[in-house]
Amino acid sequence: MHLLPTQAEDLLASPQAEDLGQTPADCVLLSFSDSDLSSVAAAYHALGDVPWRPTLRLANLMRLGHPLSVDLYVEAVISRARLVVLRLNGGTGYWRYGLEQVAQTCKARGIPLAVLPGEAKADPGLDAAGTVDQTAARRLWRCFVEGGPENTARFLAETAHLLGRQPPATLLAGEPTPLPRYGRHETWRAPIPVEGPPAALVFYRSHLQAGNLAPLHALADALARRGLAPRLYYVASLKEGPAAQWLAAELAALRPAVVLNATGFSARQGPEDSSPLDAPGVPVLQAVLSTGTEALWEKARAGLGPADLAMTVVLPEMDGRLQGPAIAFKAAADWDPALEYAPTLSRPRADRVDALADKAAAWARLAATPPAERRVALVLSDYPARGGTGLALGLDTPASTLAMLAALAGAGYGVAGMPTDGAALMSALRRPLDGDAPGLSLGDYARLMDPAALAAITDQWGPPEADPLARGGALRFRVQPCGNLLVAVQPSRGQGVLDSAAHHDPDTPPSHGYAAFHLWLRHVVDIHALVQVGAHGTLEWLPGKAVALSADCWPERLAGPLPVLYPYIVSNPGEGVQARRRLGAVLVGHLPPPPVPAGLHGDLAALEQALDEYAQAQSLDPRRLPTLRARIRDLAWEAGVTRDLNLPADLVTGDLPDEALARLDAHLCDIKEMQIRDGLHVFGATLDDGAQAAFLAAMARFPRRDRPALTEALARDLGLGGTLEDLFTGDAAPPGPIPCRLC
Incomplete structure (x- = not known):
């Protein structure tokens, strides 16, 4: 497996000690949520300079992650406050030291402390830390849960009341006014x-509560400029049953061309549940609203910090969402001297907003184009150092490509001139390049290529006309037209025969021919979608950020917003995830070839036979033991097993001790039972009965964590010796008659 290397960066740095520099005030509000703090700041100023309004300090707990920061703030601000309100996400564990110090100080000095959950669900574990009456604490919490300007003003009135001031009775009457948990934003x-x-x-919904809608409105504007009609919906959480049911019904009735989602996490309640975003059955693109700054993102190869990665990439992709770019970043607004706080807002980045809107428009274009008019490229990899054209892990790419073409033809796509068989296809793709092969002229290449990118390639590989694919004033490619579809070989990302390290090089730009090929597909052929046939191509391994790509990252430079579909072996998710995160690809999993036991062959088979004879001779004919030991020694040396296991031997005779023979026997058993692939899988083909049985047997043969293998567990339940596999292969005799339920 190959992983994109990352480096220690500011995104991943531990919290640093800092002094917020605030002076004391009547009331202090601490929260992880910028929305909480921004909405309270807005409500504070909306009240005006009324006599009952207390002085207030606001601070984000993210800035108090270091113990020294906590100590400084507690001493300078908390210890001199008259009321402290602390809103914690995730319970006590997320700010344990800070909570302990704040609670200890407030208790020692008699300062009222309200510790509120950061979610819409009560957290009894936080109640014991506070000193404010639970009824009053619940009212404060409800103000945040319901949200909106009226409830935020009520929160300030409640704090004033706790401080002994006299806010208007109308602000305290009844309960906080509920803001709908979900709805249309119109x-x-x-x-x-x-x-x-x-x-x-x-x-x-929190964006609506805080009035921080700029990134969402910017995205809606960009979609409209591309001919899509945005419909905006807000939810408190996609996991709240009523909200999920309502949104699913709304989306199913709307029948959108595409869904763009700016919420985090997975929306599924369990492995069998579906996401409400999937109700219309269209692509769901994930928009990232980063909690980091734009400056950190620009210089970080990782792209996103751990929290953003988990919330907006890893968990959403469990629902099958297609990864989009980071369209907004946190930025501090103007310093507020009254609150000694600079609100942190989410501000859109125009080129990333456009990139996501382009991707949405591309998927909408694909859906709106009748199948007979869709242009699709089926692209095969090229690994000369590992077997050549079309190499893919566990996949028969020629047969699979023809199967895909046949399936697309059956679905109404404009397929014509399809090769008769896999050999004919590969022969066509291996024809020597000449001046008549399809290609991109050097002039068009220079016009379409970003100047900085063109310069980087030239510095690495020389001028375009010196590229191995240059013929007759153009960069030319190995292509087999099939009507509106085409089959092509992805050019090498470098020059000459490249090894695996070069194919996954995170720093070296691709060759001119490689770049020109993808530009040709997008701008000359104008394909609607690209199908990368099998694991794996090299587009997702080009230099750039690991996630949340920029316009300067090579996968985006070359693939752009193009819809990418990727038949990928299901047993290699670690590499497949790179295509999902860096290309926004749809991975279509295919089975690996049926596994079979490797068995023993040649010298190893002879060695196993010698060991078996030695075991029998120990009781039946001990006189043969010296001869057999010598034979085992010689065979082990010839097969290289002695070196592999670093087996000890007698320095004079070279004989192997009994302990070495036992290790040798165990090693041969491991090799014999090792699972290897039997042939290659053909995409879309159903396994025959024998292959299905082999597949199920292989799955049942292995233990899982602390559980025995299925065959062993069944044998135990039936009172048999060994495993069921031993029984039916004749390697172990049953203790009695075979149970009738197995006959």
Whole structure:
């Protein structure tokens, strides 16, 4: 398996000690949520300079992650406050030291402390840390849960009341006014008239509560400029049953061309549940609203920090969402001297917003184009150092490519001139390149290629006209036209025969021919989608960020917003995830070839036979033992097993001790039972009965963690010796008659 290397960066750095420099105030509000703090700041100023309004300090707990930061803040601000409100996400464990110090100080000085859950669900574990009456604490919490300007103003009135002031009775009457947990956001207006297909945009209710909608409105504007008609929806959480059911019904009725999701995490309640985002049965693109700054993102190869990676990449991809770029980053607004706080807002980055909108428009274009008119490229990899054209892990690529073409033809795609068999296809793709082969002229290549990227390739590989694919003023490619579809060989990303390390090089730009090939597909052939046939190509391994790519990352430079579909072996998810995260690819899993036991052959088979004879001779004919030991020694040396296991031997005779013979026997058993692939899988082909049985037997043969293998567990339940496999292969005799249920 290959992993994109990352380096220790500021994104991954531990919290640093800092002094927030705040002075004391009547009330202190601490929260992990910028939305909480921004909405309270807005409500504070909306009240005006009324006499009952307390002085207030706001601080984000992310800035108090270091113990020294906590100590400084507690001494300078908390210890002199008259009321402290602490809102914690995830319980006590997320800010344990800080909670302990704040609670200890407030208790020692008699300062009222309210510790509130950061979620819409009560957390009894936090109640014991607070000193404010539970009824009053619950009212404060409800103000945040319901959200909105009215409830935020009520929160300030509640804090004033706890401080002994006299806010208007109207602000304290009744219960906090509920803001709907989900709904349509209908205040956005399209910048231009739009008559195209709808596109759904789903985001968190907290953005609405805080009024921090700029990234979402910017994305909606970009979608409208591309002919899509955005419909905006907000939810408190996709895991809240009523919200999920409502949104699923809304999306199913809307029938959008594409869904864009700006919420985090997985939306499934369990492995068997579906996400409400999947209700319309269209692609779901994940928009990332980063909690980091734009400056950190720009210089970080990792792209996102651990929290963003988990919330907006890893967990959403469990639902099958297609990864999009980071469209917004946190930035501090102007310093507020009254609160001694600079609100942190999520601000859109225009080129990343456009990149996501382009990707949404590309998927919508694919859906809107009739199958007979869709242009699709089926691309085979080229690994000369490991077997050549079409090499893919566990996949018969020539047969699979023809099977895909046949399936697409059956679905109404414009397939014509399909090769008769795999050999004919590979022969066509291996024809020597000449001046008549399809290609991109050197002039068009220079026009389409980003100047900085062109310069980087030239510095590495020389001028375009010196590229191995240059013929007759163009960079030419190995292509087999099949009507509106084509089959092509992805050029080498370098020059000459490349080894595996070069194919996965995170620093070296691709060759001119490689870059030109992908530009030709997008801008000359104007394909609607690219199908990378088998694991794996090299596009997802080009230099750039690991996730949340920029316009300067090579996968985006070459693939752009193109929809990518990727038949990929299911047993290699670690590499497949790179295509999902760096190309936004749809991975279509295929089975590996049926596994079979490796068995023993040649010298190893002879060695096993000698060991078996030695075991029998120990009781039946001890006189043969010296001869057999010598034979075992010689065979082990000839087969290289002695060196592999670093077996000890007598320095004079070279004989192997009994302990070495036992290790040798165990090693041969491991090799014999090792699972190897039997042939290659053909995409879409159903396994025959024998292959299915072999597959199931292989799965049942291995233990899982602390559980025995299925065959062993069944044998134990039936009172048999060994395993069921031993029984039916004749390697072990049953203790009695075979149970009738197995006959």
